[in-house]
Amino acid sequence: MNAQFAPATALSGPTMVGPVLVVSGLAKAFDDRRILSGLDFTLAPGQSTALIGANGSGKSTLLKCLIRLIEPTEGKIEMLGHDVRALAPRDLRAFRAQVGIVWQRHNLVPRLSVLSNVIHGVQSRLSGPRAWFQALAPAQVRAEAMLCLERVGLADRAVARVDSLSGGQQQRVAIARMLMQRPAFILADEPDASLDPQTGEEVMALLLGLVREKGLSLLMISHRLEHTLAFSDRILGLAQGRIALDLPTADADAAGLRRFFDHQEAS
Ligand SMILES: Nc1ncnc2c1ncn2[C@@H]1O[C@H](COP(=O)(O)OP(=O)(O)OP(=O)(O)O)[C@@H](O)[C@H]1O
Ligand SMILES: [Mg+2]
Numbered sequence: 001m002n003a004q005f006a007p008a009t010a011l012s013g014p015t016m017v018g019p020v021l022v023v024s025g026l027a028k029a030f031d032d033r034r035i036l037s038g039l040d041f042t043l044a045p046g047q048s049t050a051l052i053g054a055n056g057s058g059k060s061t062l063l064k065c066l067i068r069l070i071e072p073t074e075g076k077i078e079m080l081g082h083d084v085r086a087l088a089p090r091d092l093r094a095f096r097a098q099v100g101i102v103w104q105r106h107n108l109v110p111r112l113s114v115l116s117n118v119i120h121g122v123q124s125r126l127s128g129p130r131a132w133f134q135a136l137a138p139a140q141v142r143a144e145a146m147l148c149l150e151r152v153g154l155a156d157r158a159v160a161r162v163d164s165l166s167g168g169q170q171q172r173v174a175i176a177r178m179l180m181q182r183p184a185f186i187l188a189d190e191p192d193a194s195l196d197p198q199t200g201e202e203v204m205a206l207l208l209g210l211v212r213e214k215g216l217s218l219l220m221i222s223h224r225l226e227h228t229l230a231f232s233d234r235i236l237g238l239a240q241g242r243i244a245l246d247l248p249t250a251d252a253d254a255a256g257l258r259r260f261f262d263h264q265e266a267s
Helices: 059-066 089-096 114-124 139-151 167-179 197-214 225-230 254-266
Strands: 021-030 033-043 048-052 074-079 099-102 185-189 217-221 234-239 242-248
Touching (some): 033 234, 033 242, 048 059, 048 254, 114 167, 197 225, 225 254, 242 254
Antiparallel strands (some): 021 033
């Protein structure tokens, strides 16, 4: 059997020692407008970190800079042992395959089955039609995709068309597809934004569950303070292009976080 697809490792987690992310002096300007003005922070493995900040404070820009979907202007990013800014295009692709991304909009293929969409997550390791259609995928890949669907509670919808699912179910399919990448790090940009309160909470709980079970690292953005408090180990707050808040979630409360936002508005 091709070791790449060994099902035994499909849902087991990475073992990382040392920090999974070290950001030093990270800056980003669009034209002459500085959005990030020299960020420094380090993330330990196996933790969920929430990134908070007002609209336009640069949270999404920061997440995109980490994997160079946006090129930083200055600074250093070491993620999963890679000097990200030094990676050549081919190495950058291989690096990105280790990073699972959950967006508010998930870009599933609506007319294809749930299972086919989950199988698409394997494209970082396998290309061509076998990574596209469920019927052509190797049996091990299909089995792994079913395990990922089971993990998100949707194994019984495997053959349904994605466009027949609710928004919350589609977000869970997107998470199952991301799991097919066997990521070591998950970046989640408002995965709960377009979901009702109950469904949004379930999606956040699912992401935190992956952190706890598999030792994955999660950096997530949510505008819901109750989600920030319930589903993170640490909170970073972004304001005026800098890390203006950094505290263990155990030491945070909703009133304190609201004060952080009020302070930004006042200044
Ligand atoms: N590609 C771009 N070109 C020019 N300016 C941009 C670009 N992307 C983002 N910006 C600007 O950078 C700033 C930060 O945007 P960003 O999307 O990172 O904020 P955010 O904190 O994620 O906000 P929100 O909470 O609304 O999602 C905004 O002023 C935005 O207009
Ligand atoms: Mg954003």
